[in-house]
Amino acid sequence: MNLATLYRLRDGLAVTRSPGGFWQVEDEELRRAVRLGDADAALLQAIDGHSVTAGDLGARLGLDDAELRRRLSALARLYVLDGDRARRRLDLQDARLDFADQCKTSAHKEALEWPLGRDPPQHGCVATGTCCTVTFLGPLTHADRVRVEGLVFRARRAVDDAEQLFEDVDLDGKHYLGMAHDAGSGRCVAQREDLLCDIHAEHGLESKPVACRQFPLRFYRSPKGVHVSLLLACDGYHRSRIAAEPWMSRETEIRQLLHEGASWVRMAVPLEWSAGVPVPVEAWWPVRAELFALEPEDAAQVHGWLAAVLGVCEDRIARDAAALAEGPEVAWPRTLGRWIPALARPWTLYDADEAEAHAGSIAVRAGDLRRRKMKADADRLTEIAAGLRAQCEGLRLARPGQDNEPPGGLPPPLQATPAAWRHLADIVANDLQVQVVLGHLDAGLMALVRRLLLAEALACWSARKRGSALVETTDTTRALHAVYRSEPDLGKLGQILANQGNPAAALSA
Numbered sequence: 001m002n003l004a005t006l007y008r009l010r011d012g013l014a015v016t017r018s019p020g021g022f023w024q025v026e027d028e029e030l031r032r033a034v035r036l037g038d039a040d041a042a043l044l045q046a047i048d049g050h051s052v053t054a055g056d057l058g059a060r061l062g063l064d065d066a067e068l069r070r071r072l073s074a075l076a077r078l079y080v081l082d083g084d085r086a087r088r089r090l091d092l093q094d095a096r097l098d099f100a101d102q103c104k105t106s107a108h109k110e111a112l113e114w115p116l117g118r119d120p121p122q123h124g125c126v127a128t129g130t131c132c133t134v135t136f137l138g139p140l141t142h143a144d145r146v147r148v149e150g151l152v153f154r155a156r157r158a159v160d161d162a163e164q165l166f167e168d169v170d171l172d173g174k175h176y177l178g179m180a181h182d183a184g185s186g187r188c189v190a191q192r193e194d195l196l197c198d199i200h201a202e203h204g205l206e207s208k209p210v211a212c213r214q215f216p217l218r219f220y221r222s223p224k225g226v227h228v229s230l231l232l233a234c235d236g237y238h239r240s241r242i243a244a245e246p247w248m249s250r251e252t253e254i255r256q257l258l259h260e261g262a263s264w265v266r267m268a269v270p271l272e273w274s275a276g277v278p279v280p281v282e283a284w285w286p287v288r289a290e291l292f293a294l295e296p297e298d299a300a301q302v303h304g305w306l307a308a309v310l311g312v313c314e315d316r317i318a319r320d321a322a323a324l325a326e327g328p329e330v331a332w333p334r335t336l337g338r339w340i341p342a343l344a345r346p347w348t349l350y351d352a353d354e355a356e357a358h359a360g361s362i363a364v365r366a367g368d369l370r371r372r373k374m375k376a377d378a379d380r381l382t383e384i385a386a387g388l389r390a391q392c393e394g395l396r397l398a399r400p401g402q403d404n405e406p407p408g409g410l411p412p413p414l415q416a417t418p419a420a421w422r423h424l425a426d427i428v429a430n431d432l433q434v435q436v437v438l439g440h441l442d443a444g445l446m447a448l449v450r451r452l453l454l455a456e457a458l459a460c461w462s463a464r465k466r467g468s469a470l471v472e473t474t475d476t477t478r479a480l481h482a483v484y485r486s487e488p489d490l491g492k493l494g495q496i497l498a499n500q501g502n503p504a505a506a507l508s509a
Contacts, residue, residue: 005327007072008051010082015044025080029090034078043071044080054327076330077276083326089278092270099223099269099281108258111225114247116292117429119299119422121230122244123216128236129195130481131215132188133376136169138178141261144209145177151207153190153198165189179209186373210260217254219264220437223281226264228254229430233484237423238473267437273317274332274442277324287316288433299418299425300400303343306428306452310336313445336442339449344402346453347394347410350493355392359385362489383482384489387458395460397424397471414460416471423476424459427452450493455479 010029015036018024023041025034036044046052046060058068072081079086115121140148148165167180180189190198199208206213216231228247234240258264270278294308314336321332342349366381394410404413416424428448435444458479463471483490 005054006051007047007054007057007326008082009044009048010080010086013080015041015048027080030079030093034080040071040075044075047081072327073330076326079276081326083324085276085278085324085326085330088324089270092278092280095223095280096269099267102223103221103266106259107219107221107226107262107264108255110221110258112251112254113225113227115229115430116288116433118295118297120247121232121241121426121430122247123230123234123237123240124243124245126236126239126243127196128234128240129191129197130233130235131212132191132195132197133186134485135374135377136171136176136178137181137188138169138209138211139176139263140166140178140209140211143260144211147207148179148190148199148209151199151203153202178211181374184373186375210257210262214257214262217257217262218434219254219258219262220267220434221264222267222437223269224285226258227433229434231484232423232426232430232480235477235481237480238419238477241423265437268439271436272440273313273320274440276330277317277321277332279320284436287313291432292429295429298400298421300416300421302421302425302428302452303399305425306449307340307343309428309432310340310445310449313441317442336445339446342449342453344399346391346396346457349450349453350388350392352392355388355493358489358492359388362388377485380482380485381489383458383461383478384454384486386461387454387479387482388493390461390464391454391457395457395464397456397460414463414469414471416459416476417473419473420459420471420476423473423480424452424456427455427480447490450490451483454490454493455483458482 012029013025013027015023015025018033018035023036023038025036025044027034042061043057043063046057054065054068054072057063057072058065061068063071075081076083076085079089145166165180166177169176169178181187182189182191187195188197192198192201197208197212216234218229218231220227220229267281269281271281271284272278291309291312294312295305296302314334317336318332318334325331362381362385366378366385369375369378369381394406396413397416398404398413406412431448431451435441435448438444455476456479459471459475462475462478463469466475
C-alpha cells in the first residue's frame with residue numbers, strides 16, 4: 001500500500017450525528033446522506049480539514065494496513081474522499097438531473113428500442129392465462145378502476161359490491177390497488193374456468209387494466225429513450241415466441257400502453273460499472289454493442305457467450321477503476337472472471353447446506369400458499385426449490401464442444417433441442433442490457449449467471465420428471481416461468497454463495 005498517498009474529505013462535507021444518534025455525512029451536491037459506522041466516522045474525522053497520508057491515519061487510529069486499505073477503499077467508492085473518482089461523479093451530476101427532468105415527461109413520446117440479438121426474444125399472446133394467476137394483479141391506474149367498475153361482465157354475478165373487484169396490497173410500505181382474487185379458486189375475479197378473461201371476452205382487449213395488457217412486456221427509460229424487453233414468465237412462451245409479430249408492428253400498442261400509465265423502470269444515472277466506478281451513460285451503448293457482437297450463431301453456445309461477456313466487462317471495469325484509483329488500496333478487485341468456471345461446474349457454486357436450507361424455506365412458503373388456494377404460486381416455488389436442489393446435485397445440460405463426461409458421483413448431462421437452447425439464450429439476450437438498469441453492472445452480470453444456471457437445472461429437472469433425457473421447449477418454458485416470477489428468491493441465492501460471497505473461488509482453484 002502506498003502510505004504516502006494523501007487523503008482529504010471532499011469540500012463541503014462534514015461528519016455529524018443525526019437526530020437518531022447515528023453518524024452520517026450530509027452531501028448536498030449529490031443530494032444524499034451517507035450513514036457511517038463508528039470506525040468509519042472516526043477515520044473521516046481524522047481526515048476532516050487535513051490532507052493526511054495513510055501512514056498517518058494508521059498510526060493515529062491504530063489500524064493495520066489491511067484494515068485501513070479496506071476502509072479507505074469503501075469510503076472512496078462512496079465519493080466522500082476527494083480525488084478523480086469523486087470529481088468524475090460530480091461532473092456527471094448534471095446528467096443525472098437532466099435525466100430526472102426527462103422522466104417527468106410522458107414516456108409514450110420517447111424513441112423506442114426493440115430487443116437486441118440475432119434472434120431476439122419475442123412474444124405473441126396465446127391466451128394461457130398466466131398473467132391472471134399471480135399473487136398481485138396490478139398495479140391498477142385510477143382510470144383502470146373507473147373503467148372496470150363501470151363494466152358488467154359475467155364474473156360480476158357473484159360480486160355484490162364493486163369494492164370486491166379490487167384489493168389493496170402493501171409492498172415495501174406503499175399501497176397499490178390490484179384486481180381481487182376469487183376466494184375459492186385463487187384466480188382473478190374476472191377469470192373464467194377456461195382461464196380466459198371475461199373483461200377481454202365481453203368488452204375487448206382495450207377494456208382490460210393496463211397491467212394486464214402490458215404483461216409480459218417490460219420497459220425501462222434511459223436518456224436514449226424507452227427500451228423494450230420481456231418478462232420471460234409466460235406459460236405459453238414456447239408457443240408465443242412462434243406466434244409473435246415483428247416488434248416494430250407493435251409500436252402503436254406499446255405507445256398506447258405507455259400513454260395510459262404502463263409501468264417502467266428508470267435507468268440509474270450516472271451509471272456505475274461497479275460500486276464507486278462511475279461512467280457516463282453514453283459509454284454504455286458502445287460496450288453493449290460490443291457484447292452483443294459476441295453472440296454466437298448457435299444458441300447452444302450461450303455459456304461461451306456469457307463467459308466472453310464476463311471477460312470483456314471485467315477488463316473494462318478494471319481499466320476504468322485503475323484510472324480512478326486514488327492509490328493501490330482503492331483498486332477494483334477483478335471478480336467477474338471467477339464466475340466463468342461456474343458456467344461449466346454450477347453444482348459447486350453454492351454451499352450445499354445453506355442451499356438446502358433455502359430450498360426448504362421456499363418449500364414451506366409453497367405449502368402455505370397451497371393452503372391459501374394460490375396453487376400457481378405454490379407450484380412455482382416448489383419448482384424453484386427443486387431446481388436449486390437439482391443444480392447442487394449436478395443436473396445440467398450437455399455443452400456442445402465440451403467434454404461432458406460427468407465427474408464422479410454426478411448424474412450424466414441431458415441433451416436439449418435447438419429451440420430449448422434458444423429459450424436459454426433468450427435469458428442472456430433479454431437481460432444483458434437490462435441488468436445495468438437495476439444496479440451495478442458487475443452485480444447484474446453475477447445475477448444473470450445465477451438466473452441462467454438455475455433455469456437450466458430446472459429445465460433438466462422438468463425433463464427428468466417426465467422420464468425423458470431430452471430437454472424440450474415445454475421444459476424450458478416452465479423453467480423460465482418459475483425463475484422470472486421468483487426475483488426475491490433469486491436475490492437470496494446471491495447471499496448464500498460458497499466462500500462467504502467470494503463467488504466460485506473454489507472453482508478457480
